[in-house]
Amino acid sequence: MTRTFRTAAVIGAGTIGLSWTALFAAHGLTVRVSDPRPDLEEALAKALAANAPDLAAQGLDTDGIADRVHVAADITEAVRDADIVQENGPERVEFKKQLFAQLVRETPAHALLLSSSSAIPSTAFTTDIEDAGRILIGHPFNPPHLLPLVEIVPGERTTDESVQKAVDFYTSVGRAPVVERREIPGFVGNRLQNALNRQAVYLVQQGVITPEDLDTVVTHSLGIRYATVGPFLSGHLGGGPGGYRHITDHIGRSMAQMELGEPSQDPEDQERVIQAVEKAYASRPYTELVHTRDREQLAVLAALDNTRRNKRNDDTHRGQTNKEN
Structure with missing residues (x-):
């Protein structure tokens, strides 16, 4: 016990x-x-x-x-x-x-x-x-x-x-x-976060996008998707009825050939990114940004909890109905 x-x-x-x-x-x-x-x-x-x-x-x-x-x-x-x-x-x-x-x-x-x-x-x-x-x-x-x-x-x-x-x-x-089954520096979550952050910095350094617009890309696509399904289930569903096997066969090779750039470690390049992020967000107080983040994360968690609770109730109801029939 x-x-x-x-x-x-x-x-x-x-x-x-x-x-x-x-x-x-x-x-x-x-x-x-x-x-x-x-x-x-x-x-x-x-x-x-x-x-x-x-x-x-x-x-x-x-x-x-x-x-x-x-x-x-x-x-x-x-x-x-x-x-x-x-x-x-x-x-x-x-x-x-x-x-x-x-x-x-x-x-x-x-x-x-x-x-x-x-x-x-x-x-x-x-x-x-x-x-x-x-x-x-x-x-x-x-x-x-x-x-x-x-x-x-x-x-x-x-x-x-x-x-x-x-x-x-x-x-x-x-x-x-x-x-987690094996030790690795950074564990799993931070390694995934690091990979995304490095690509985000690279894209801003290359002038492809601003920090604000990159955040919008994530919050209006991957952020919503990954709040409900992870990368593997996302891929499995993206493959349609053929599942993960189909999407791997269909676009896996072209995705693998995509060259992901490495962000520059040059101090001047890093400083430009820092200034761009500060321009985007430093005008708002830290406490206000934290409060907004936490309120919105709580809203997502509450919505997911409600959806999952309703699904459990529906499954229980269907199970009881099947027994009665």
């Missing part, structure tokens, strides 16, 4: 750590947060207040959420009775080596040790740790209190039990965990 998750330690209170904190607390966990930033208490209060509407929109009760969040004096205090630890520190191997060695020493033996690492696999920072079986990656997409995906990436010595516990934990806080 999986132990009930009652207490979480959040190590690192940047954007990701603050978002995790709000999510965990909204699901009823006691959360202890450790970060050397001098404004930690103020940052937590602001994040909980700002994220409360997003959490409420997901059907979570945010009353008393702040009472479940505690500022820890240090890492030792944060993790002393934790069931899970979610690390959100700098993307540096040496930092993670030292931190996770400390976590193994100071956490309860049952505690699951999770890293929000965006690109570094856990094997890279656990080679000198004897008890690495409960260490693995739990990589979210920003902001994790809103976007459901969590990439669970076990290291070479992560136990199967720890992988299953991670799946159980993230499922219990309303996330959609995906277990």
